[in-house]
Amino acid sequence: MKVLDLFCGAAGGWSLGLHRAGFTTVAACEIDPARRGAFAHNNPGVRMYDDVRTVTAARLLGDLGYLPDVICGSPPCQDASTANHKGRGIDGERTGLFRDFVRIVGEVRPRWVAAENVPGIRTRGADWVLDALAAEGYACWPLMVGAVHAGAPHLRQRVWFVAVHADQIGRDEGKPRRPQREREAQAELGHADAGHACHPDQEGLALWEGERRDPGTQLQALERAGAPALDPHEDQRGSSASDEEVARHCAALERATGPRRIRFNGGPAGHLRVAYGVPPRLARSCIAAYGDAVLPQITEAIGNAIRRTEHAMRGTP
Known part of the structure; x- marks a missing residue:
């Protein structure tokens, strides 16, 4: 399955874990140029975007020729963190980018969605995230899993959202149905400037190379x-x-x-x-x-669980 990694950061913990589980990252988005350069260096061939607010289904379809099967990401946590006593959570400027995350999900209609954030999101926006995904037709399982559960010597508790859209899992000959949204995105290509404003990777890569020294x-x-x-x-x-x-x-x-x-x-x-x-x-x-950092051991476990669930839904071994 093909993955869109939003808020990918430099390390790309989502992509690394999902890659270990057999997924392929085809596009990613990161606003910081140095982090974007580091991710591009470690993930050659992945289409890079520099602002989640400009990512649309039509643009992805124009650049890739198809829409991804999985959208994952870790929206900024500053407004949800308990260290920020005045944080407004999902209504804050940074954590509020969760709204663009869900917007992209609604446009692309991937089969699977996965997101991660700090424990403070439970009282600062988790209900909104769950309701918004449900409104788009997704059944979502929120989980609390920490790095300690993967054997790390520190806690690092995190909230994980894993969601599936039932309509995206076909049962005819084991093939997924073509999303309605893909047809709509193709129609929009004639009216949108899609696929021509992707930020060049080299600028971020040069900055990252310079910063390493x-x-x-x-x-x-x-x-x-x-x-x-x-x-x-x-x-x-x-x-x-x-x-x-x-x-x-x-x-x-x-x-x-x-x-x-x-x-x-x-x-x-x-x-x-x-x-x-x-x-x-x-x-x-x-x-x-x-x-x-997003722990790849946990994202790999999520990827493996997705694969097992897909096999079970399709009735394949």
Whole structure:
């Protein structure tokens, strides 16, 4: 099955896990150019988009020639996180992109939908997500699964939404029915500017390559992508970061995740700095990178469950 990975980030945890389960990512979307470049580097041949708000069924059909079978993604969590006491959840500017996620689902009508977010989404928008998917004809199973359940030495509890549209699973000769939405998207191609504004991968890739050699620039990019703003009085050294600082930052991360001495979900970066002497900018980048990660062991398990369910629905071994 072919996958559209929204909010893919640099690591592409959704795509990696689903690839292990036998899926193929054909398109992805990430607004940050450096992250987009990293994903494109690790996933050559995947069609890249730079803004989820501009992704439509007609555009996908124009670029790919078909619509994907699966849509997955992890919309931004800042407005749903319990660390943000004023967060508005699904009504916030960032987590509100869940609405575009569901809009794309409604346009594309994939057979399967999968999404991930922080535990705070349970009281800051999960009901809306479930209702919106149900309105599009999807039966959804919300799950709470943490990295600890995959054998990691830290909790990282997350809410996972896994949904299927019954109409998309055909029973005639084991073939899926052609979605009505695909015919509609084909009709829209004559009226939409589809397939001509995909952001070039090379720009993001060049930025990512440059940042890999310049830790200071990389940390600035992380802040632009959503890390908390720095207090100018907290770090007088600007954005420079030596190799020694980066090494110390990595060592601190290993120590922190091992004994679970630091609560990353909701814990301020200052805890990391005080406990291990990590510079403020590096501490914040550590939290940002940790927040970006989607555990591929869990997404692989979801992919395997989808495959087993499809076989069961079709009556095949």
